[in-house]
Amino acid sequence: MFTGGGARGTVISTASTVGVLAIFVLIFVLAPGARTVAHAFFYGRDMWQSFIGDPRKGYYSVGAAIWLNIRMFLAAEVLILPFALVIALIRQSTHPALFPIRVIATVYVDFFRGVPLLLVVVALGLGVPGLYLPVISHQPDAVYGVAALVITYSAYVSEVYRAGLNSVHRSQVAAARSLGLTQRTALRYVILRQAVRNIIPPLLNDFIALQKDTSLVGVLGVIEANQAASIYASTVFNYSSFTVAAILFLILTIPLARFTDRLIERDRRRRLAGVAA
Amino acid sequence: MRRFLVTAAAVAIAGGLTACGSSSSSGTPTGSGHTSAALSCTRPGLQHLLFKPGVLTVGTDKPAFTPWFVNNTPTNGKGYESAVAYAVAAQLGFSHSQVTWVHEPFNSVYSPGPKAFDFDINEVSFTPQRAQAVTFSDSYYPVQQSIVALKGSAIATKHSPAQLKTYLYGDQIGTTGLTYINTDIQPTRQPKVFNTLQLAASALEAHRIDALITDTPTAQYMAAYQLKHALLVAQFPTVGEHYGLVLAKGNKLVTCVNKALATLTSDGTLAALQHKWLGIFLNFPTIKP
Numbered sequence: 001m002f003t004g005g006g007a008r009g010t011v012i013s014t015a016s017t018v019g020v021l022a023i024f025v026l027i028f029v030l031a032p033g034a035r036t037v038a039h040a041f042f043y044g045r046d047m048w049q050s051f052i053g054d055p056r057k058g059y060y061s062v063g064a065a066i067w068l069n070i071r072m073f074l075a076a077e078v079l080i081l082p083f084a085l086v087i088a089l090i091r092q093s094t095h096p097a098l099f100p101i102r103v104i105a106t107v108y109v110d111f112f113r114g115v116p117l118l119l120v121v122v123a124l125g126l127g128v129p130g131l132y133l134p135v136i137s138h139q140p141d142a143v144y145g146v147a148a149l150v151i152t153y154s155a156y157v158s159e160v161y162r163a164g165l166n167s168v169h170r171s172q173v174a175a176a177r178s179l180g181l182t183q184r185t186a187l188r189y190v191i192l193r194q195a196v197r198n199i200i201p202p203l204l205n206d207f208i209a210l211q212k213d214t215s216l217v218g219v220l221g222v223i224e225a226n227q228a229a230s231i232y233a234s235t236v237f238n239y240s241s242f243t244v245a246a247i248l249f250l251i252l253t254i255p256l257a258r259f260t261d262r263l264i265e266r267d268r269r270r271r272l273a274g275v276a277a
Numbered sequence: 278m279r280r281f282l283v284t285a286a287a288v289a290i291a292g293g294l295t296a297c298g299s300s301s302s303s304g305t306p307t308g309s310g311h312t313s314a315a316l317s318c319t320r321p322g323l324q325h326l327l328f329k330p331g332v333l334t335v336g337t338d339k340p341a342f343t344p345w346f347v348n349n350t351p352t353n354g355k356g357y358e359s360a361v362a363y364a365v366a367a368q369l370g371f372s373h374s375q376v377t378w379v380h381e382p383f384n385s386v387y388s389p390g391p392k393a394f395d396f397d398i399n400e401v402s403f404t405p406q407r408a409q410a411v412t413f414s415d416s417y418y419p420v421q422q423s424i425v426a427l428k429g430s431a432i433a434t435k436h437s438p439a440q441l442k443t444y445l446y447g448d449q450i451g452t453t454g455l456t457y458i459n460t461d462i463q464p465t466r467q468p469k470v471f472n473t474l475q476l477a478a479s480a481l482e483a484h485r486i487d488a489l490i491t492d493t494p495t496a497q498y499m500a501a502y503q504l505k506h507a508l509l510v511a512q513f514p515t516v517g518e519h520y521g522l523v524l525a526k527g528n529k530l531v532t533c534v535n536k537a538l539a540t541l542t543s544d545g546t547l548a549a550l551q552h553k554w555l556g557i558f559l560n561f562p563t564i565k566p
Contacts, residue, residue: 036389040410058456060467122476130483141469141485221447221469221480231470234451237387237410 043240050232050241058235065228066248069214072142072224073252076149076214077207084154088161089187105158112155118216121148125220145217153210160206164199165191197267204260208253215249225249318533320370326530328395333371335362336381336394336523342474343502344494344554345400351378357494357554358398361417364546365396365522368537383451386523387411395530397523400492402453412526414534416519417547422457423496423561424510426488427481433510441566445469447477447486453518454490461513461566478504494555511564 028034053061090098090105112120125144129137168191176186218227225245232241317323328334337358340349347355354363354373366376379394386397387410402420403413426432432444446468448454458468469486471477478499480486491499493512500509522538524531541547 033390040387040389055459055467056456058453058459126476126479126483126485129485219472219476221471221476221485223467223470227450227470230472231450231455234384235406235455237407239388 039238041239041243043238046232046236046238046240047244049236050229051244053228053232059232059241060223060228062225062228062232062241062244062248065223066225066245066252068142068222068224069211069249070252072146072149072214072217073207073211075146076153076210079146079150080153080157080210083150084157085161087154087158088165091158091162092165109155109158112152113159115152117148117152117213118219120152121145121216121219124148124151125217141220141222142217145214145220145222148217149210149213153206153213156206157203160199160202161195163202164195167198168194201260201264201267204256204263208256208260211253211256212249215245318369318536320375323369323530323533326395326528328393329377331375333366333369333376334379334394335366335376336379336386336392336397337399338383339380342400342495343498355554357418357550358400360550360554361541361547362396362398364541364550365534365537368540369533392525392528395524395528396534399523400495400520401523402518403521404453410526412524412528412531413521414524414531415538416521417538418520418551419515420453420518420520421493421512421515421563422454422490423493423512424488424490425481425496425500425504425507426510427484427504428506428508430487432488433508436510436564438566444487447471447480447489449474449477449491452491457513457516457566458490461516474499481507493561497561509561512561513566514563 028037031037050059051061051063053059053064087105087109090101091109093102121144124147125141128139128144131137172190172194173186176190177183181190215224215226218224218230221227223231225248226242229241229245233239324330335351337346337351341351341356341358343356345356345358347353347359351359351362354360363373363376366373381394381397381399383399383401386399386401387407396414398417401407401413403416407413424432424436432441441462442464444464445466446454446458446462446464448458448468448470450470450472455468455470458464469477469480471480474491474495477486477489477491481489482504488510489496489499493509496509496512500507522534524534538547
């Protein structure tokens with residue numbers, strides 16, 4: 001999928017890949033400080049120790065901590081998809097009576113796309129408990145973290161939805177309405193179906209970013225992977241724990257990235273086939 | 278605030294006991310280093326070891342916390358660590374104006390490659406593991422951990438060893454507090470670890486943690502001046518932890534720095550500076566975890 005030109009193309013691409021990699025490896029190995037840097041970032045013993053953790057020595061398992069990132073990501077994703085759609089539909093609505101909530105939705109999107117996620121995490125994680133409200137002020141930190149992720153990412157994702165909705169040509173609505181479909185039915189069976197297909201790649205793109213941004217919740221003191229790595233580094237004075245965290249995040253995100261590529265490619269071929277016919 | 282447990286042997290020094298010779302059993306890479314000869318510990322003799330010729334460059338983080346520094350201004354010579362830095366500088370023959378301060382974030386103190394300072398003074402606790410990445414001086418302060426909690430909270434009055442296990446603790450990243458909590462208190466709930474002391478304090482005020490563990494001078498300052506409704510509950514017995522100056526790995530300047538610290542210890546200067554800058558912070562009941 002990455003190469004073109006058949007067998008010869010494969011040979012050329014392989015040789016070029018090996019060459020490029022060799023240059024990077026050489027630069028790294030020949031650098032005067034290579035050994036020190038290798039020890040600081042890629043030391044096997046420290047990588048293993050940070051992976052398994054030892055609370056008695058003042059650090060936690062990065063490997064166990066990534067599980068919290070995964071749970072936060074999954075919870076956030078499930079909530080973002082419907083919430084962002086509601087915001088997008090409100091912004092797309094045309095009825096005059098809906099004007100005030102259209103304004104609110106627009107302000108919401110502008111605001112939360114513009115405010116750094118870290119600030120939202122801190123504001124929710126330290127602010128909401130300070131309100132002493134029953135139930136909602138007594139949640140675990142991860143819940144406030146997920147809430148912050150949902151609030152911020154919904155603003156982004158609603159724009160993705162909106163772009164998708166706008167990408168469906170107006171004639172499609174007109175055709176649907178002329179067949180006697182109501183506005184709502186046309187939206188559901190004609191517009192959304194086509195829009196969703198267009199937005200899956202950018203949507204997955206946002207979710208890859210979301211997976212990584214779960215690490216910002218560590219600012220509330222919860223031990224997620226990045227925080228666990230950070231604790232290890234500052235306790236032992238070795239950064240290899242960050243390499244472990246990076247590898248774990250890569251293991252999470254690369255399959256999703258490849259899956260996105262495949263979807264894009266499949267969609268492209270489908271459309272080209274349509275043109276050819 | 279950056280502290281770590283140490284083997285008891287490595288400690289003793291700045292407790293006002295004796296000069297470095299007595300810590301010969303520490304077996305740490307920093308050692309006392311008094312044996313290496315041929316290095317003249319005077320300003321002209323040190324030129325080739327300095328980051329910038331002619332001046333002593335000292336690193337610390339921002340903000341520089343009280344009572345270790347005063348008004349976040351290391352150059353004023355006020356606060357214990359600022360005073361110690363200038364006292365060490367004077368021993369090495371540097372006048373006040375020949376000392377320059379650089380901002381050195383805690384996380385870059387131990388990064389590989391050349392350092393932008395001659396030594397860093399930032400409440401960094403010695404540990405053997407850390408000593409593989411940087412070179413530590415001998416101790417300039419023996420550390421004890423304390424509990425900060427909100428007035429009227431349960432831990433303020435109920436802190437028997439069994440009761441201590443039931444609380445939710447918070448701690449700043451890179452400190453020995455976490456090791457102390459997990460090794461000596463052994464609470465039933467996983468402690469929270471915050472990137473900065475301010476965040477930990479905010480969490481305490483928002484009732485997100487029951488107590489915060491930090492070194493006694495910092496704890497007392499927070500309880501007395503920074504937080505409105507907090508108090509220092511008690512301090513824990515020493516576990517042999519100490520703060521050391523941080524130098525680039527293998528920097529020979531450490532020999533002279535240690536000589537200076539030994540002199541400042543034996544002539545009572547360190548004890549006097551502790552009395553002056555930390556004195557009011559140190560009279561607290563000690564409880565067992």
